[in-house]
Amino acid sequence: MRGLRKRCPRCGERDTFLTWFHARALCPECGLRWEKEEGGFLGAMMINYTVALGGWLILLVVVLTATVPDVPVVPLLLASVVVLVGLPLWFYPRAKMTWAAVEFMVLRSQPDYQAPLRRDPRSRDLE
Ligand SMILES: [Zn+2]
Structure with a gap:
């Protein structure tokens, strides 16, 4: 669920992306x-x-379902383009963080996994 909300899967940090398409390499928290x-x-x-x-x-x-047999072909094509272009653009950061969450769940199941110590919040400004 944290991934779907563009948050860090481990700590829930919100500041995970620099721009809409560019994720930070590491969680700042x-x-x-x-x-x-x-x-x-x-x-x-x-x-x-x-x-x-x-x-x-x-x-x-x-x-x-609503329009058969008089299907509005041109409006349906335009709506299809909007959905097939707009939805992936909107969902892109959520998909990325969802996949990061899946990888984190796999990593967390490793026997040698250890949660990190809490970082100093002031170090965020230095990164
Ligand atoms: Zn984090």
């Missing part, structure tokens, strides 16, 4: 590295694709 390895966010892309496709299928089913 607990120091958790969100991308464990190069290309580690392929799972986030899969989540984002699945959400976009799910949103579009809901739109398609609702419109077709």
